[in-house]
Amino acid sequence: MDKAFLNKIFELHRSCDRCPSPQVVASFFNDLLGTLFPDYTQYAYRNVKELELHLEKLQLSLEELLYYNIGPEREHAGALANHFFNALPRIHGLLQGDIQAMFEGDPAARSEHEIIRSYPGFYAIAAYRLAHELHELGVKTIPRILTEHAHGKTGIDIHPGANIGPHFCIDHGTGVVIGETSLIGTHVKIYQGVTLGALSVEKEDADTKRHPTIEDHVVLYAGATILGGATTVGHHSVIGGNVWLTRSVPAYSKVYYQAQMNMGEEGASDVMVFKQYK
DSSP, rough: OOHHHHHHHHHHHHHHTTTHHHHHHHHHHHHHHHOOGGGGGGGGSSSSHHHHHHHHHHHHHHHHHHEEEEEEEGGGHHHHHHHHHHHHHHHHHHHHHHHHHHHHTTOOOHHHHHHHOOHHHHHHHHHHHHHHHHHHHTOHHHHHHHHEEEEEEEEOEOOOOOOOOOOEESSSTTTTTTTTOOOEOSSEEETOOOOEEOOOOOGGTTTTTSOOEOOOSSSOTTTOOOOTTTTTOTTEEEEEETTTTOOBOOEEEEEEEEEEEEETSSSSSEEEEEEEEO
16 A cells, blocks of 8 residues: 555544544434434433433533534534534524424324424434534534435525525425525425525625525425525515426515417417415
8 A cells, every 4th residue: 555645644634633524423413303303213201300300411411512523613512512502592493483384384284293203304404504604503414414414314405694584385305405695584385306595606795695586385396496695585476396497576475387389289388377376
């Protein structure tokens, strides 16, 4: 084996001594999720004190992850972990609203317990909500590990930097992509294959708003692609399946494809239809 190569790899190991691995971060997330939602765990706490002690243990685990992570958070690991755990009641409330939105929005859902135990949308949104809190605290890398873990498990890719309002519903979910600078309002429902993406992937645009704004009470059906930081979907709008949208639409819009027969020619072509229903 080439000695120079071995030394190079060894120096990489030294530079990341005790860095939290993706597996360790995912284990922390699953433990925390099971603590917040008993439906997701096999363990039932016997009394409040036992639950309190376990949460304190999880807080220490997060502090350790932050301390050994590569980033400026190392110097403030204890304060950041404390802030994060103080935010758990608010995050739990948001997730309860997301569960309710998924239950109310899916006729196939028989109970909220079923959603927690089996819905990929819940798992992905839970990872996002927790990762977003860390992202807002300035934590590097760990939020991405959290959401990419959920991405690998569910096929739902939500950047922790996105801003997503309460009562968010992802139905089915496979192939959903929500970019870093997306803004999503309240009571938004997204189906599988939806992309909220950027028109440009140039590196110099990294600090600009590249992804769309989705206002309140919007439904995005399967395969819809909405691109661009200046693109806004107005509140109470419906974007149909497979629509490709790069311009804003006002409130109460319906956008969808409709087959149109070509007179004198064989077959038909699809045309995009835009309507305002109010």
